[in-house]
Amino acid sequence: MSSEAPDPSDVEARTVETVRIEDEMEQSYIDYAMSVIAGRALPDVRDGLKPVHRRILYAMHEMGVTSGSSHRKSSSVVGETMGDYHPHGDSPIYDALVRMAQDFSMRYPLVDGQGNFGSMDGDPAAAARYTEARMAPLAEELLTDIEKDTIDFQPNYDDRLQEPTVLPSAFPNLLVNGSSGIAVGMSTNIPPHNLGEVIDATVELIENPEATVEDLMEHVKGPDFPTGANIVGRDAIYSAYKTGRGRIRVRAEFEVEEWKPDRDRIVITEIPYQQNKAKLVERIAEDVNEGEIEGISDLRDESDRNGVRIVVELKRGANTEIVKNRLLENHLERTFGVINLALVDGQPQVLTLKETLEEYISHRREVVRRRSEHDLAEAEDRAHILEGRLKALDIIDDVVDLIRNSEDRDEARTGLENEFGFSEAQAAHIVRMQLGSLTNMEAAELEAEYEDVQDEIEYLTSILENESKLLGVIKDELRAIKDEYDDDRRTSIIEDVGTVTHEDLIPEEEVLIVMTEDDYVKRMPVSNFDPQGRGGKGIIGCDVKEDDRVTTVFQANTHDYLLCFTNQGQVYQLKAYEIPEMGRTARGKSAVNILDLDPGEELTAIVDTDAFGDDEFVTMVTRHGYVKRTRGDEFDNILTTGIIAASLEDGDELVDVEVTDGTNDLVIGTEQGMTIRFDETEARAMGRNARGVNGIKLEGDDAVAGLVATTEADERALLTVTENGYGKRTLLSEYRTQSRYGKGLIDIKTEERNGPATALKAVAPDDQLVIMSERGQIMRTRASEISTVSRNTMGVTVMDVEAGDAVASVDVLSVDVDTEESD
The missing domain is CATH 1.10.268.10 (Topoisomerase, domain 3)
Incomplete structure (x- = not known):
């Protein structure tokens, strides 16, 4: 008789089933997902434990490592658990044991640890061979009466032993200690609660099965985190308890102290649950170093075994409220997403507070x-x-x-x-x-x-x-x-006085916005620049690259909404505070990080939308002399990618923009010193996609330099400044009204000394001006310093421009800007 094994090809299968691979993959994945859901990731609603935690506690129970016994090596507990009940490796078992021993992770620790079990700074626990553990007294309450046939047992993984399917759980551990876990296609995140409150609510529901969530919340005020801190608002708590899902804002506990005359410090004593304290301090320090948070002189972590203490010392004169709000927005407030998902009869289910207790x-x-x-x-x-x-x-x-x-x-x-x-x-x-x-x-x-x-x-x-x-x-x-x-509640619930928005954190102040040809942009406080006499050189206002030049300087309030017009006829909208604040010598930040600019697109004009009123118009002028008026309400909804403000012919560019009300005269000035004044109604209102109409007839290679809106009763003067730093004021009344599309009148002589005209502004004697050169010099002066002369004159020195430099932009400061010299 031959002892050779039969050829596999000669052996016929008993049954052969033909299945679609999609169906087999689907069923196999579902089986795998349910295995993870029921066998690892989600807690049971009855005892609030995942299998690994339940097996650790049962192994300790079987070993006799109770609260009354001596501590045992953690490696011994891990070994018993892994060998008898949980064959998934020692690392996840030890990690679970460590978490049950951490008083900053568990509201009521279930393991009494001895040794290094980690810290709030994210430090890991020592290896299992160096630490010791035993059950905490409260953990024994989860196993009380387990020997009295109170729960079902099942065979362990190798059928040698029996293990409990659930623990008797003499208290509602799921709510008391919470749980978190990620399964396949779902996750759970249940916050911890105060033991006494949960028990009171449970008793209430036993006595009154018809009790509502509102009734139960008379006892359960909200989550009670082991690290304390504050929950902001009650609506989110109610939503989480009512639906099983919600987003709860948790805010650090801190207080403001005056530690020196005119100097405060913010002392943080409790931080949001599951926040890494060391990384929190590190991130605050990074924001201070990068200029995101100003006014902080020192930052120290003085925490010890007795609790958290992070000290933030402020500079003299710093605005404490602003620093506090910046810390709240970026660091001291977190959102805890409640997902009250647990296994009910082996199936995952999102539960309300009442359903959980039921x-x-x-x-x-x-x-x-x-x-x-x-x-x-x-x-x-x-x-x-x-x-x-x-x-x-x-x-x-x-x-x-x-x-x-x-x-x-x-x-x-x-x-x-x-x-x-x-x-x-x-x-x-x-x-x-x-x-x-x-x-x-x-x-x-x-x-x-x-x-x-x-x-x-x-x-x-x-x-x-x-x-x-x-x-x-x-x-x-x-x-x-x-x-x-029972113990005292640690987490307080404070009223929600409104979400802290980014705008709330920005102080209202007048700033100068500077833009360059290569689209670098920044803002600086106007107060950084003291008024000077006419003819000064100014001070450095921007460190431009060698091949770059300043194109625009513009005054705004940090809370203003700005319409930013580009040379290509597009318009974008942003808040002034979204432009980064930088020092005088900084180059700025690329505008492409703020606005969705196309290649070659440059900002040429900015309009403050606060200037808009009913029945007002955005009036635009192009380099080739076209004028267009569009109703202001057509710019109400501007996409982040911008919208068309004006259609331009090839080679033309948008130069300047004014807000008019239908009763204004328009004054257009050119680089060669010509001006024309006409009634704005001669340029009928058009849609955004229109090109506009001819405003001034240009000769030779002349081009438009700027636009001013005025009225017949306007007593202001037209300020014209040339590239070489010369300028003059001429009363607007000297510019007679003409018909649109004429050659205009001579405004200023633009010979070799003056150079081309670069800016036109309407100014009053008490106005202040900000003048900026292409190389980044900036000067603040008073309009009254510049002589008032007639048309067709040379003007006087306004700014001492060095060789190779030129005036780039002029803006008129609002009358409410502080005129006192800065300290």
């Missing part, structure tokens, strides 16, 4: 019922034995004679059953009785014990027969646990 009460009802049945069976067995002993005492002489005359124990036991009617259990017990138990004192004790057992049987029977009494037992046991372990 499931727990149902579990405890089953535990108490099974425990009562177990205790009742034992009590009845004991009563049966006691009845036999008492009966034997009544006929003790006959019993002793029968036993003495029997050959062995079996014959004595049989004789007792047959002669006197004892049961098998009673006979066996009587045979094992000692002679000392026949005294009168023993008989009295038996009588007393029998009465006690009968009382116990009656009590247990009443529990099983009376639902309200069973629920009363649950309530009493919950109250006993509350009396034993």
